[in-house]
Amino acid sequence: MRILLGITGGIAAYKAANLIRLLKEAGHDVTVLPTKNALNFIGETTLEALSGKNIDLDMYHDVADVRHVELGQQADLILVAPATASFLARLAGGVADDLLLNAILASRAPIVVAPAMHTEMWQNSATQDNVSTLQARGIRVMEPAVGRLTGSDSGPGRMPEPEEIVEFALSGLPLQGKRVLITAGGTREPIDTVRFIGNASTGRMGIELAKAARDLGATVTLIAANVETAIPAGVETIRVSSVDELELAMDRDCDLIVMAAAVSDFKVAKPSTEKLKRGHALTLELTPTKDLIAGYVANHKVVSVAFALSDSNGEKLVEIATQKLWDKGVDFIVGNSVIALGSDSNAIEFISRDGSESATGSKAELSRWILERVIPKLS
């Protein structure tokens, strides 16, 4: 998920360093945007080194890129920690007087703020009114912790620990606490020690589904069959090659399984244990492989999505995919045409027991689209 992390000028700003580390370790893409005052409490060098991105707070630099709009629109989530009393007031009043507030006002992303300040500032009715205004607008305000403040005094107003902030910020996500198992790529059935029967699947659709599920808060396990595309961070990955290895790797529980891998329908009855010599005719005996997803749903209480690849499209594809829905006993089928193989985009027929819907777009967009339709079935 692309997270815009705002840091404002409170004493707890130093804790933001740990926050960046935790978010990045969880696989998120973090863009850090401190206020000018925050840089009195934590160094720009630290923030740039930890986030891996340069910081430029001047609204009027790189004007052609309209950076405040770009920053706001590119964020999937905005988190401001620590949030000062001044920041809460300016956000409640819609005052766009720095890059952070401009980016926030230019964004439709969900916003989470973690206020931190002295107890008197927190309990001041101006601050409390601002908090109520923000909450009424759907902004999630994390209750400050009670404890030691800047000096020797203590009370409510302390910034919660970074681990708690990460948990709070990501807990509003629809797949939080759900285990999602995704298969991707194409299996290879050995003919001999070097040759195999394979298919043209690259695994891109499964990888995009894994990213989308992770960004919606799921704990994702990706079973990658001969996938050469980069594996997304924050996703547990099991590498497999053949149908048998895939079946073994699928021996685990989950809440949602998405079978996006192109699984061979046949395997060689007796693969050679040594490299076959050229120069003579060869007949291979093929045996059918198991329908892994049908077997999985028969033995697990799980929400399931399978993919159906066909040379057909339109009504014929809907007909084929609907038949597979019933044959396999899955909840949803994503029907797609062979032209999607290796492409960044796809045109799909999404089949549920209630009917079908068509969609086109990039594989990333379609992954989110598919999961949004599956999520209600999980709750």
Ligand SMILES: Cc1cc2nc3c(=O)[nH]c(=O)nc-3n(C[C@H](O)[C@H](O)[C@H](O)COP(=O)(O)O)c2cc1C
């Ligand atoms: C040592 C020191 C610590 C401060 N700590 C806080 C704090 O924890 N919370 C807060 O709301 N303001 C705090 N302030 C005041 C803010 O820095 C001040 O309101 C500033 O204008 C906030 O700017 P910003 O919201 O644009 O980052 C502190 C000021 C100083 C000098």
